[in-house]
Amino acid sequence: MNEEHWQAIVSCDDSYDGRFWYGVLTTGIFCRPSCKSRVPKQENIRLFATTEEAEKIGLRPCKRCQPQSVQWRPPDEELALRVERLIDECYQEPLNLTEIASRLFVSPYYMQRSFTRLKSCSPSQYLSQKRVEAAKRLLTETSNSVTDIAMQVGFRTSAYFAQVFHKLTGQTPTQYRAEYGQRIEQIGRKSETGS
Template sequence: MDQQLFERVYEGVVNRETTYEGIYYTAVKTTKIVCRPTCRARTPHATNVTFYPSLEEALHAGFRPCKRCKPEENGALRPDAALAAQVDAIIEEQYATKLTLAMLAASVAISPYHLQRIYKEVTGYSPAEKTERVRLAHAQRRLAETNDGIADIGATVGYGSPSYFTSWFYRRTGISPTEYRNGHRGGN
């Protein structure tokens, strides 16, 4: 978004204008909350604001819907998609911990059974699979871009046992973490 447009939309937020209602969503970095542009809560500083053209994108980026202006209501999102996006944000935040289906379900206040079914319907895979994908992406990035030890990397993506991490990595990619690292270092 260019600066001019940003200023125009921000001006609308300051004045609680309805011009951009349903067009932009106000995400506030300091509170990790996303609002409608007309929200009655205290106006956030421009430097802390990012405008998203859809609520889905804001939720995927880890923002939670404001409890006051409820941006998810009135058809802004299909509720199932909103739920899946919320779960994705939680996984992105907590992939390093022992995330279970029960814990995820508790944080979005539905039963594990329903969470599993709805999430799979929206995304095509389970929350557990999503967690593994996020862990793998983080592990691969750190293997390729850092010199951190393999055991360290395993621990930071949720696998405290290095041998478990190595065999898990192998199962997902067909190569070991060391081979993956060497392949991304041009053999250095």
């Protein structure tokens, strides 16, 4: 084992996952380089190019990092993806941090911390962004009132919707509709005339 491999194991570097696996001969277990289990003594480690090689000499896969699983992700990454998917599918519903955590059977604190670290925004910020993006489409593609659009995308009141929309876009919903709705109409007229 060279220094690069050792450092990948010590630092739990996930960029080495799939490039090699390591077995701990004293415990009889093999892991991914990114495994968060306690760092074993260097003299007890043996490297493998495939999981089959490790199994061939009698090592068992680690239950924590599941090295034999192709689709495996660290638990916090998996959670962040589940949060993102839930928000993408249910943003119109009355969601908040507690509700999201409850639906995913996790602690709100752990969910918030993991999602924010991995996605560079909180679940609440992501939810607001998702709702505002949906509202932008509705503002330019429909003639629905701002209040109706606010309710359609999951905001409880049009005043709060307008506040969040302005914060994220720098415009009120009405200003956005006036500016971008006209642009879309102009593009539509140009395509109809063929110029």
